Amino acid sequence: MDVYSSADHHHHSSNSIQVSEEEEMMELRRGPWTVEEDYTLMNYIAKNGEGRWNSLARCLKRTGKSCRLRWLNYLRPDVRRGNITLEEQLLILELHSRWGNRWSKIAQHLPGRTDNEIKNYWRTRVQKHAKQLKCDVNSKQFKDAMRYLWMPRLVERIQAASSTTPIGPSSTSANTATTNAIGQVIPHMSVNIGGGLINPSFTPDNSSTAASSDSFVTQISPASDLTHEYYNYPVNSTSNQDYYQVNQISNRPDSLTTPSGYFNPGSDFQAMEEQNKLNQWFDAEDTNDNLWNVEDIWFLQQQLNSM
């Protein structure tokens, strides 16, 4: 399913390098990695561990940077690529609203995801939505749209998913037996990476000090904890404050429940119906370009006016 697995990705093009004239000068290779290079790189790391990129580079005729990047973003056994889950999307939106383009920092909170992938997600998906709204990603308008429309909807979808599929396979499993770039199922290599795994055992430490008044979180009144478990994203214990703020995303004002705003929480049946409709709408969204409909714009205006 992954179109970009290097096996079929690289074989067709000799990459664009200029190796010819000074043959003996040992030009550095650039561009896409070949299967052989990947194999060499993994063997080296299996033997010598992570790091020491420059000595590795000498085996590969590539720069140390290139080797490091290839490993971190692609070959690493626990790296996850593609299919960003709803929970991850929500986290990205939330964390980006707090930290901006601190991709690496954001990535630390999404196990297995690389900064590069998150950055790409932001640029392709999020910025596209901004374009649809004809506003700048950094504008207040767009941030509000995310906060009051997009994120609540993500929560809705997550809730819906959790109620229909008791234990969704999609949501967790950061460390399934990973098929890596080369299509190999990496037997969770007995590589001891620099004395520890890349995602060290996380400890969702729960001292319930929800912490400082975050601009977003504090505007949200406490409500359901239906989605709470979805946000048990393992986070380094050093930053449990962030973790608990993120947890509170799931609490959103009732007035923001649906795009139309007419959702009545009193009726469970209606609620289900509404959510189903919403989900269908959202499921179509991935292939659909009019992510923001007229109602959205109107709704956004209401929000802006009342602030």
Add this chain to the structure above:
DNA sequence: AACATGGGCAACCGCGACTAT
């Protein structure tokens, strides 16, 4: 059928921070 265009993604680059000598 052939070409143009844009999206999505992997990889590259510059630069600042860090480390070792």
Add this chain to the structure above:
DNA sequence: AATAGTCGCGGTTGCCCATGT
């Protein structure tokens, strides 16, 4: 203390492919 080597981050590029004309 100075400096060379290395690492990591964020911005950017370029390539492939899907879609549109």
